Amino acid sequence: MASFILRKAEARDVSDIMRLIKELAKFEEMEEKVVLTEKDLLEDGFGDHPFYHCLVAEVPKLQSSEGYTVIGFAMYYFTYDPWIGKLLYLEDFYVMQEFRGLGIGTKILKVLSEKAVKTRCSGMHFLVAENNTKSIEFYKRRGAADLSSEEGWRLFEIEKDDLLKMTANKSLCTVE
Amino acid sequence: MHFKVRAATKEDCKEISRMIKELAVYEKMPDQVKISHEELERDGFCQNPFFECLVAEVPEENTSKDGFTVVGFALYFYTYSTWKGPTVFLEDLYVMPEFRGNGFGKGLLCKVAKVGKEKQCVRLQLSVLDWNTPSRDFYAAKGAQDLTDSEGWHFIRFDGQNLDNLANEAPKD
Numbered sequence: 285m286a287s288f289i290l291r292k293a294e295a296r297d298v299s300d301i302m303r304l305i306k307e308l309a310k311f312e313e314m315e316e317k318v319v320l321t322e323k324d325l326l327e328d329g330f331g332d333h334p335f336y337h338c339l340v341a342e343v344p345k346l347q348s349s350e351g352y353t354v355i356g357f358a359m360y361y362f363t364y365d366p367w368i369g370k371l372l373y374l375e376d377f378y379v380m381q382e383f384r385g386l387g388i389g390t391k392i393l394k395v396l397s398e399k400a401v402k403t404r405c406s407g408m409h410f411l412v413a414e415n416n417t418k419s420i421e422f423y424k425r426r427g428a429a430d431l432s433s434e435e436g437w438r439l440f441e442i443e444k445d446d447l448l449k450m451t452a453n454k455s456l457c458t459v460e
Numbered sequence: 461m462h463f464k465v466r467a468a469t470k471e472d473c474k475e476i477s478r479m480i481k482e483l484a485v486y487e488k489m490p491d492q493v494k495i496s497h498e499e500l501e502r503d504g505f506c507q508n509p510f511f512e513c514l515v516a517e518v519p520e521e522n523t524s525k526d527g528f529t530v531v532g533f534a535l536y537f538y539t540y541s542t543w544k545g546p547t548v549f550l551e552d553l554y555v556m557p558e559f560r561g562n563g564f565g566k567g568l569l570c571k572v573a574k575v576g577k578e579k580q581c582v583r584l585q586l587s588v589l590d591w592n593t594p595s596r597d598f599y600a601a602k603g604a605q606d607l608t609d610s611e612g613w614h615f616i617r618f619d620g621q622n623l624d625n626l627a628n629e630a631p632k633d
Contacts, residue, residue, distance in 0.1 A: 305542040314611075318543045328545060335540040364511040364537055366480045366552050367493045368619075369503060376542045397618065397626035406494075407619030414612035427622025432614035435489075436590035439607045439615065442573070443583050446603030450573040 288388055290395055293338035293357065295330040298322045300354035301338060308378040312413060336361045339395065341379065341388050355380045358392045360399075365406065372400035374410035393426065411439065461522060461562045465571045468513035468533065470505045473497040475530040476513060483554040487589060511537045514571050516555065516564045524556055531556045534568040538579065548576035550586040565598060587615060 293301060302322045309315045328335045341356030356379035363373040374396060379388045400408045412419050420430070431437045442450075468476060477497035484493045503510045516532030523529050532555035539547045550572055555564040576584055586604075588595045596606070607613045618626065 309543060314543070320541075320543060320545055324545055328540065335538060335546055359540070359542060361540055362510055363539065363549065364503065364535070364551060366476075366500070366511075366535055367484060367489075367495065369495050369499050370510055373539065375540060391630075394626050394630040397623055398630035400623060401627040407617050408623060409615065409617050411613045412616050414614050420614075420616075423616055423618075426626060427618065429617050429619075430614050431617050432608055437587045437615045438590055438596075438609065439585065439613045440588055440596075440599050440604040441583055441585045441607050442599070442602060442604045447573045447577060447581075447584055450570045450602060451577050 288341050288343050288355070288383075288386070290339055290341055290391060293329070293340045295326060297338070297340055297354060298325045298329070300340070300352065301325060301357055301359075303352070304354070304357050304378050304380070305376060307380065308376055311378075312416070336375065339392060341383075341392065343383070349382060352380070355383045356388050356392065358396060360396060362403070362405070363409065368406035370403065370405045372396060372403070372405045372408045374408060377410070389422065461559070462519065463531075463559075463562070463564055463567065464517045465514055465567045466517065468504070468515045470501050472513070472515050472530055472533075473500040473504070475528065476500060476515070476533050476535070478528075479530075479533050479554050479556070480535075480552065482556065483552060486554075487592075511535055511551065512575070514568055514575075516559075516568055518559070524558055528556070531559045532564045532568055534572050536572050536575075538581070539585070541583070544582045546579060546581045548572060548579070548581045548584045550584060553586070569602065 299322055302325055305320070306315065306318055309318045329338060336359050339358045340354050342354050344353060357376065358374060359376040360372055360374045363371045365371050377389070377392065397408060412423065474497045477500055481490065481493050484490050504513060514534045515530045517530050520529060524531055533552065534550060535552040536548055536550045539549045541547050553565060553568060573584060586599065588599065
C-alpha cells in the first residue's frame with residue numbers, strides 16, 4: 285500500500301498540475317480543449333487574487349513508473365447559490381491510473397467535504413460527464429445527487445466570440 | 461420602455477431576495493430558498509464577496525403594479541476552467557413577468573458579458589432547467605450551446621447529511 289500525503293498546492297507544483305490537467309482531459313476525451321498554460325495557472329492561482337484553490341496528492345517515497353511524485357490533485361473554488369448560500373465547487377479531481385484503488389480519491393473527497401463544512405458551505409457541487417460511469421458510481425455511493433437527472437438542470441455555455449458580440453450590442457437601456 | 465442596468469448595492473438586497481423567491485416559484489422549487497436578504501448582504505458585500513449582482517431599474521413613473529422600481533437582476537460569480545481559464549458563471553437571471561419582452565433580460569445579460577470581458581473571462585456558463593423552453597431559446601439565440609446535450613455534462617451535488625458524513629470521516633491533521 286503506497287503511503288501518500290495530501291497538501292495545499294504551491295507555486296512550484298504548477299507543472300505537475302498542468303500535466304495532470306492534460307491527463308484528465310485525455311481521459312475525458314477532450315484533450316485538444318486545454319489551452320491553458322503553466323504561466324496562466326501560476327498567475328491565476330498564486331497571484332494577488334487567486335481564481336482557484338488546489339490540493340495535491342504526493343507519494344514522497346515511491347515514484348510512478350514515469351518518475352513523478354505528485355500523482356493526484358483537486359482544484360476547487362467557492363461559488364454561490366442564492367437559495368442556500370456558499371458552495372464549494374470541485375472543478376477537477378484526478379488520481380493517476382496506477383495510484384487508483386488506494387483510497388487517495390476518497391481521502392481527497394473527505395478533506396474537501398470537511399473544508400466545505402468548516403467554511404460554512406451548504407453543499408459541494410461539480411460536473412461529471414454522463415459516460416463516466418465509474419466516477420458517477422463513486423459519487424453516488426457516497427450520497428451524491430445527480431441534479432441533471434433528478435431535477436433537469438442543463439449546462440449552457442456562451443463562448444468568447446458570442447460574448448464579444450453581446451458586448452458590442454447597443455440596447456435600449458442605460459448601462460452604468 | 462426605458463430602464464437602467466446598474467451594479468447592485470447592499471440596500472438592493474431586500475428586492476433581490478424578493479426576486480430570488482419569485483424565480484424559485486417560476487422554477488417550481490419555492491421551498492428550496494433557505495437564505496434571506498441578510499445572508500445576501502453579508503456574502504455579497506464583504507471584503508471578498510462570493511458573488512456580484514446587477515439590477516434592472518425603472519423610473520418612478522413606471523413602477524411595477526406592486527410599486528417596485530427594481531424589477532430584474534443578474535447574480536454571477538467567477539469560476540475557473542482548467543482548460544481555458546477564468547469563466548463567469550451566471551447563477552440567476554430574472555425579470556418580473558410584467559416587464560418581459562422589453563429587452564431587460566438582454567440588457568442584463570449583455571452587461572454581465574461586458575463585466576466578464578473586462579475580467580479576461582473566456583466564456584460564460586449557466587444552468588437552465590430542461591423544461592424551461594423560453595429561457596433555453598433566449599440563451600440559444602445569443603449563441604449558447606447546451607453542453608449537457610452535446611457533451612453529456614451532469615451537475616452533481618453533495619449536501620446535508622451526506623456532506624456531513626464525508627466531512628466527519630476526514631483524516632485529522
